[in-house]
Amino acid sequence: MTTIAGIDPRTGAALAPVAHVTTTEEVARLTAAADAAATDLRRLGRLFRADLLDALAGAVEERRDDLIRTASQETGFNDAKLGGELTRTVFQFRFFADVVRDGGYLEATVDPASDTPMGPRPDLRRMLVPIGPVAVFGASNFPFAFSVLGGDTASAIAAGSPIIVKAHSSHPATSQLSFEILRDAAAAVCSPAGTFGIVFGTRAGADLVADASIKAVGFTGSLNGGKALLEVIGTRSEPIPFYGELSSINPVIVTPGAAAERGADIGRGLIASITTGSGQLCTKPGLVLVPAGADGDRLVEAARSAVAGVPAQTLLNERIYTTYSEDTVAVGRSREIRQVGTGRPAGEGFSVAAKLFETTVEALGDGVIDEIFGPVTVVVRFSADSTTTSVTRALDTLSHSLTATLHTGPEESDLTRELTAVVEPRAGRVIYNGFPTGVAVSWAQTHGGPWPSTNSIHTSVGATAIRRFLRPITFQDAPESVLPEELRDNCTQIPRRIDGVLRVAD
Structure with missing residues (x-):
């Protein structure tokens, strides 16, 4: 069995093995668990996910010293850089908890039955729902903020989509420790068992993207790496969205x-x-x-x-x-x-x-x-x-x-x-009159751009990153008992557009 180990970039010396290459069979078991978790995670509702995100933030903060020590050895970054990145990562989980509680991301819309210039209109109620399990590919240059603990993970969980991360070979021990922190924190608040998963190895990453249970991919890496995954997606019977941050000169x-x-x-x-x-x-x-x-x-x-x-x-x-x-x-x-x-x-x-x-x-x-x-x-x-x-x-x-x-x-x-x-x-x-290095996590942030910087109209940083892992659904003339809470008549806790007029939350 092939093992996975990092390298100390300051010396070029190999570090101790931390995992083994994930087999095709193991990938299939993880995706099946994520598929099962997706139904339960959606049933538990957005307020549960907000609490889950806060729990993840707290668990990461508790292990700050362990995470920084491990990442420093694998990346060569100093403690100040890693500490700042970890602070951003913790903030990002809490930020998305606020996004979920706000509820505006759902785009909840109610068009009551009425007569219109086109004739009678049925009762139509629309909102965004989770897309399903998501594959996340960790980046080499941000062992926290764009890896296992990163924005793709936070925004996917906020959306209600379980995630399986393909660990980056540059920091496998950091990836494994990060995953264990997420897994244990999720279990402590009774999140479904398949909410988080992790795989190691290039072949496992390809298997993950090819698996029918995976419904979207978040990727931060090289242009060639992104193109390789797009080729894998092209072999699937069901195409899925690929959200890649790939290459940028930043003039x-x-x-x-x-x-x-x-x-x-x-x-x-x-x-x-x-x-x-x-x-x-x-x-x-x-x-x-x-x-x-x-x-x-x-x-x-x-x-x-x-x-x-x-x-x-x-x-x-x-x-x-x-x-x-x-x-x-x-x-x-x-x-x-x-x-x-x-x-x-x-x-x-x-x-x-x-x-x-x-x-x-x-x-x-x-x-x-x-x-x-x-x-x-x-x-x-x-x-x-x-x-x-x-x-x-x-x-x-x-x-x-x-x-x-x-x-x-x-x-x-x-x-x-x-x-x-x-x-x-x-x-x-x-x-x-500034410099582009440094990407604040906020409601107005955009971290995306025209090809080849990204291949998506959606950002990977900021509140609207959640939009990547959601799809719209409309209920027509539905009995109230089957409607999500956010589309029922008495819901006033979130912003909604009713008969074309935007109503703010109470």
């Missing part, structure tokens, strides 16, 4: 006014952003458009000085390390792109030096700049006399992204409007 645009006003601060902030999490964030700025001339030069010099002081950065696994090393070497060999800054030399394990490159808009072409996971970015210089035209030309060579960032000056309101119109079709979130 940053600095206008002439911003460069003149605070170019050095932007340059230093850029390096802080690209080295957060060792540059292994899906929102890391991979390209920065900077005006030519003295003001832009000061920005680039500040960034070069800042990157020179960056210590060696530890990457998560050998694949990311190899890809970063090969891709940055390839970029540096280009005649049109030159390296203008580097961090301190790499050490042992999967450590690398941060890098800063520079080129011009005229040198860009389709595919010249692609996403590189790790602490690197490319500065692209453009003529300040043609900012909007140059930015448009540059962005036309890039794939679409999760984010786009505008740094603008106080006297550039017209230019800011122009650039907003340019980036809006190309990104899911537009940031002004």
Whole structure:
């Protein structure tokens, strides 16, 4: 039986085995249990799920030290980074508990029987219901917030959908411990036994997606990995939704006014952003458009000085390390792109030096700049006399992204409007005078964007992430006894639209 073990990326040494590769038969047993749990979880109702989410948050918080210690060994991230991520994760469970109690996510709608210009209308009552068991694929770069304990898990449970997580090979011990915490906390509040499951191994992930009991997939990872799972879905007799966060360059645009006003601060902030999490964030700025001339030069010099002081950065696994090393070497060999800054030399394990490159808009072409996971970015210089035209030309060579960032000056309101119109079709979130790293969990958040950043119109962070794991159902002329509580005449606890008019909760 093949065992699963992590690797300490700081040294490259193998860690102790923590699990075995899940067999096809074991996957089938887990999906059957999840299928059975789906009926019971829906019957228990949304307020039970809200209490369950709060219980999960409390259980995770109680094991904070154990989780951080385990994740640190497997990822190389420091305790401060992991502690902040775990705080976000706990908050996320409680946030979705609030979303569920609010009830607005149900889109409960009642159209009473009446005469209309089209003729008599039957009594129609509509709401969103759980889609069924969900497969969740943990991400390498967020062992808590986008893995077993992550937003896909929280939003799926909030929706009423049991989940089975495919553990990421970069942090199997963290995944196993996280699963055990969820399983035990769920059992303590009498949640159905199949509410949570976990599998290990690439083959098990494919088996999971292919299983007829799975009704949706949440995935955060590489474009190639996402495409492979889409191929598996294509072999199913019943197609299912695949919600993938896949690839993103996240361009940053600095206008002439911003460069003149605070170019050095932007340059230093850029390096802080690209080295957060060792540059292994899906929102890391991979390209920065900077005006030519003295003001832009000061920005680039500040960034070069800042990157020179960056210590060696530890990457998560050998694949990311190899890809970063090969891709940055390839970029540096280009005649049109030159390296203008580097961090301190790499050490042992999967450590690398941060890098800063520079080129011009005229040198860009389709595919010249692609996403590189790790602490690197490319500065692209453009003529300040043609900012909007140059930015448009540059962005036309890039794939679409999760984010786009505008740094603008106080006297550039017209230019800011122009650039907003340019980036809006190309990104899911537009940031002004900041940096895209850091994704707040809130009602208004969007963490998605046009292909290939995601393949979904729904976000994976924020309240509407729950929408991915729900489907609509309408009851026509139904007796009240069969209606869900939220569609009955006397329900006033949630917002509802009645005969076209939105009614707030009491």
